[in-house]
Amino acid sequence: MIWNRHHILSLEDFTPEEYNTVLQTAASFREVLTRRTKKVPTLQGQVVTNLFFESSTRTRSSFELAAKRLSADTLNFTASTSSLTKGETILDTAKTYLAMGTDMMVIRHREAGVPQAIASEMDRLNVRVGVLNAGDGQHEHPSQALLDLFTICTLLDPDRPRLELLQGKKIAIVGDILHSRVARSNIWSLTASGAEVHLAAPPTLLPQMFGEFVDTRSEERGARSEGDRGNHNQPSTVNCQPNRKLFLHWQIEPALQDADFVMTLRLQRERMAQHLLPSIREYHQLFGITRDRLQLCKPDVKVLHPGPVNRGVEISSDLMDDPQFSLISQQVTSGVAVRMALLYLMGGGKV
Amino acid sequence: MIWNRHHILSLEDFTPEEYNTVLQTAASFREVLTRRTKKVPTLQGQVVTNLFFESSTRTRSSFELAAKRLSADTLNFTASTSSLTKGETILDTAKTYLAMGTDMMVIRHREAGVPQAIASEMDRLNVRVGVLNAGDGQHEHPSQALLDLFTICTLLDPDRPRLELLQGKKIAIVGDILHSRVARSNIWSLTASGAEVHLAAPPTLLPQMFGEFVDTRSEERGARSEGDRGNHNQPSTVNCQPNRKLFLHWQIEPALQDADFVMTLRLQRERMAQHLLPSIREYHQLFGITRDRLQLCKPDVKVLHPGPVNRGVEISSDLMDDPQFSLISQQVTSGVAVRMALLYLMGGGKV
Amino acid sequence: MIWNRHHILSLEDFTPEEYNTVLQTAASFREVLTRRTKKVPTLQGQVVTNLFFESSTRTRSSFELAAKRLSADTLNFTASTSSLTKGETILDTAKTYLAMGTDMMVIRHREAGVPQAIASEMDRLNVRVGVLNAGDGQHEHPSQALLDLFTICTLLDPDRPRLELLQGKKIAIVGDILHSRVARSNIWSLTASGAEVHLAAPPTLLPQMFGEFVDTRSEERGARSEGDRGNHNQPSTVNCQPNRKLFLHWQIEPALQDADFVMTLRLQRERMAQHLLPSIREYHQLFGITRDRLQLCKPDVKVLHPGPVNRGVEISSDLMDDPQFSLISQQVTSGVAVRMALLYLMGGGKV
Structure with missing residues (x-):
């Protein structure tokens, strides 16, 4: 070491x-x-x-x-x-x-x-x-992203948690990515591990650019304008930095599809006042993590949240308390x- | 143990x-x-x-x-x-x-x-x-009632404080009993000890019922309407739960009569705003613990208060500082x- | 000891x-x-x-x-x-x-x-x-004055800090002396050491009397009314208490002249609201410690401040950070x- x-x-x-x-x-x-x-x-x-x-x-x-x-x-x-x-x-x-x-x-x-x-x-x-x-x-x-990493790696190998365990895993980060220091740190650590990282957020809460990563939303934007919202199995992918795989989405479905881990982010209520979101309810409808949505993921998917949670906003209340899915307490x-x-x-x- | x-x-x-x-x-x-x-x-x-x-x-x-x-x-x-x-x-x-x-x-x-x-x-x-x-x-x-109990029992036998020491003692609890969690816990511990517990409060600050204990104020209410305020030596008594002796009074005197210990309770000033009390001054006049009032008690009576004290309201200021009577610091x-x-x-x- | x-x-x-x-x-x-x-x-x-x-x-x-x-x-x-x-x-x-x-x-x-x-x-x-x-x-x-004393004495003899080291040193205390508990404690310790203590403040912030010390400002007041602001080499001196040397000034220059140590005091902004000072800017101009002003002092003069500092008010910002002059961190x-x-x-x- x-x-x-x-x-x-x-x-x-x-x-x-x-x-x-x-x-x-x-x-x-x-x-x-x-x-x-x-x-x-x-x-x-x-x-x-x-x-x-x-x-x-x-x-x-x-x-x-x-x-x-x-x-x-x-x-x-x-x-x-x-x-x-x-x-x-x-x-x-x-x-x-x-x-x-x-x-x-x-x-x-x-x-x-x-x-x-x-x-x-x-x-x-x-x-x-x-x-x-x-x-x-x-x-x-950074310490939040490192504890998220530790939580995931410990789940995959309790005795010897290590970065390599994430290779090839798919991880979705869902929520207010634009304003989130947690997301920013997690993107560095998770892409460094060789995982596929998929960001999903409403357009107003997704960064236009992300470091050296190219914006991939143009494709989806096209797709969206054509009303083709169903084609989520083929997420638009860009990977300009060697060994870092980052994908951006305006909808949640392509991010969740076959995901091994889903990270949700806290939604600050002031985003409403800033006119970045119409309502808490619409946010939950479009980007809240629910049992139904988790059907898209791998069967043994796990959900993380940095806390404190707005119950029923970022994640449905019962899901948060379900130890089969939630890693919140382990975090x-x-x-x-x-x-x-x-x-x-x-x-x-x-x- | x-x-x-x-x-x-x-x-x-x-x-x-x-x-x-x-x-x-x-x-x-x-x-x-x-x-x-x-x-x-x-x-x-x-x-x-x-x-x-x-x-x-x-x-x-x-x-x-x-x-x-x-x-x-x-x-x-x-x-x-x-x-x-x-x-x-x-x-x-x-x-x-x-x-x-x-x-x-x-x-x-x-x-x-x-x-x-x-x-x-x-x-x-x-x-x-x-x-x-x-x-x-x-x-x-509960921890407040237990420290009150410990204070009293330690006074009675410093080396071996135990519940039985309170058997047959008379303890008055005076003040805003209705809103007091301290009184509620103390009632459980003191009646369990075999002590006689006498509650005294203005009608607006005394509970209508108390657990399994019967309301005993009706007698006094009658007595009061007849203007017979002097007949305090014979407090109206009810004891419906085996081994628990609890008495309720609308006046302070029958509660203090021959008492071994007097517990006063903190008066929250918002009770005035809630129209449960006319004024601080009247409260002190009717229910404040003073040297004069203590004459009714046993000669070696001791006074307790859970603190912080409103000096000159629940208790007169000089009495609070008198180590002959006050157990506040020991509490x-x-x-x-x-x-x-x-x-x-x-x-x-x-x- | x-x-x-x-x-x-x-x-x-x-x-x-x-x-x-x-x-x-x-x-x-x-x-x-x-x-x-x-x-x-x-x-x-x-x-x-x-x-x-x-x-x-x-x-x-x-x-x-x-x-x-x-x-x-x-x-x-x-x-x-x-x-x-x-x-x-x-x-x-x-x-x-x-x-x-x-x-x-x-x-x-x-x-x-x-x-x-x-x-x-x-x-x-x-x-x-x-x-x-x-x-x-x-x-x-007191603890602030004792740490100031320790800071100075440790500088003069790191191994054996003692009061006597200050004998004959000149120490200026500049600022809102009237309202300062720090100044009051420092005056006791520093005059006890045998140092010459010079206080400088605007008339509104200097005490009229100081314990048993006579007010010496009358001379300067005279001098000032004659417009004779230049005669600062001969500070008006009074020393009525045996072995205590305290001098008061309405201008900063006589206090700084050949000083070994300069103590500045925090200026409370409410002094302006109290009409004791016209403005922060004028205060800094007349009583702020700057590199220029330090030219009046001994070459190895050191500056102290009890903190927190209003940068650019009591002391110029760059001077505060200059380890050649500032003892603030050592304090x-x-x-x-x-x-x-x-x-x-x-x-x-x-x-």
Whole structure:
């Protein structure tokens, strides 16, 4: 295993070896979590600071628990009670926590690029403080994508989760892809694995371009204008980057067809106010995951959602609670193990 | 000692043996709290999550400290900063913290029944996670009643606090009984002990019925309409449940007469807006605990209050601070010991 | 070394021996902070409660980290989520946390005298609970002044920081001195050291009197009315208290002239609304610390600020980030070491 990364900001340049290092390290921590005493002394005496400029109780709790189980001390900074209202800059806040003796920073901010900016400042100051992006604007949310990856790979081989297990699998990502940092990170990791990744969203919520990937919707647009909505078995495919297979769809059916995994995304209700969607009900009708729709997929298809779920919007309520299909609870559990692995690796733990 | 309870949701079905197990376990933890190092490794590596959908700094602090002194890790969820605003259900929140690896949940909610619903879900999922009701609506607040019980019994026999010590004692509960989950839990524990429990409240704040207990106010109502307010030595008594002695009064005097302990309840100021009370001042005049009123009680009477106190409303300010009468500070100290005992017992500790 | 103080409320009566005890103890803790495992078991099993009636994330984090590094458990009370809104008094809140088993209380309140009142109550109750003033109104902020002192003394002799190192040094304090608890505490410690302390502020932000010190502004007022603004080399001096050298100025130049250290203070924006200042811009022009202004000082002058900084108001933005001049980051680091020392000494640690 190899690991040379001091910050975890984006999955864009992650190598297969790095993915596998995370997966294997997380697997060993997952074993710790099954013990009665779910704690290891790895980060004893070190300080992990959660700088959450955008509030998120569940993600912060997951990181806090991961840090505590590595025996680190934790500090929580949340913007609402902060000196930011007092005119201090974000970098000043980060440097204050650095000067107090923080060893690692977990950062969430509603603007893309903030974790990167803080990481650059740490490097400029030549301090060995690791920065982990816990969600920045519509950019990336690497730990979420890594826990999704871990959840899927662990299902395929509990003892030895590894990237290669996804080769040839078909994965659908459904929902508000345009605004989703979760989708963005997942696209990097899943296409890196050799899986076929199919994105499905209403036109207003699908990016016009995606990195180096060509927009494939023109074909469907043609098809659609001809009213030919039935021809979904032959999804329009483009694969311009070697070894990355990404497909975009305006309808959900071609994405779900024979899919091994379906990832749904949280729909922010403000999209309605922004006139990007007519109504919650229509969204559920066209893009909600239901038992009926899952008939299109492989028989043993599994559904993921980053949470919190709008029941009856992105996914029908009963499906969410059905352990035959839903991996949502496993994702949360994976989250603690994967975040323990990330903090461990950033902290210079042996791989 | 016996203990087979995995959740602590209500005192309604608590047996004398269970009360005594709690009292004796709390007594041993109280001893720990007198040491310089007030910590035991009992719950090392376990996670206690405080899910406070209704905020309460003092109760949360008490549980947090109890958990820390058992060496557990703690997570705090408060509704204000939560994903509840994002459309997630309460059960979803609980299940998220379950999936993270929570071993015990301490739950407060403004609606009755929420802790019970979460406990049922945990049982349905067949997970060994204990749920403790830290106050649900106007239903129950078992840990408060147990710490009140422990405070009283410890006073009567510091070395061996036990339920039987209360046999034949007279205990008055005064105040907004109708809306009080504290009163409700205390009624179960105190009547179970064989004490005589006397409730006193204005008619608007006294329940019409109380479980299997018959309403005894009719007599007094008659007495009152005749203007006969002085005949308080002969309180109207009903005792329809074997071994449970509960008495209800519209005036405070018959409840205080020869009482060994007086429990006052917090008066929520919104009761005025709800037209259940004319004014704070009149309430204090009719139902406030004062030195004068205590003359009716036994000479060594003690006063309890679950806190926080509205000074000069439920109790006169100087009385609250008088260690000869007030047990308020001991209640807070008992709270940590009793909550340590409850977490210990729920966690499968030896009894 | 000597230490007999159970509370730390004010520096007014601190003796040189006490200052040196703090400095030496902090120096030994600073060494701990350079290790990989930055923790000592000194306060294991003890509870430090942060009672922050006025919110301050950075100061609370500093105390929380100091307590955790001494292995104490911490409780955080913040007024926004508190029972204060429920009618409880501040003393009641403090006594509740006392009864829970708090060993030390760190208190911040927007009113002067609150920590003193709580400390008196603890003494009256004859309990050995130490109270530390973490900022009370416009009165004092002793731990901030002690960390400033430690920062300066450590710069002058890293191995043996001591009060005497400041003898004969000139220190300017610039800004809103009238409303600053930081300035008030710093004046006590710095004048006690034998340094010359020069205060500079607009007339509206400078106190009319300062303890036993005579107002020296009359001379300058005269000078000013004659338009003689250039005569700054001869600052009007008064020194009525033996061994304390304090000088007050309406202009910044005489304060900066040959200064070894310059302390700037945070400007609260509400001063404008109070008509104490015409504009932020004029304030920066007249009292902001800039590279140009520092030409007046000693060549190796250093600048301090208690944070958070209003960049471009109290100090120019580039100067704040220049490690040649700015000690701001060292102050934050000193803060943790000094607060560890204070908690250690209050807790009865050997000196």
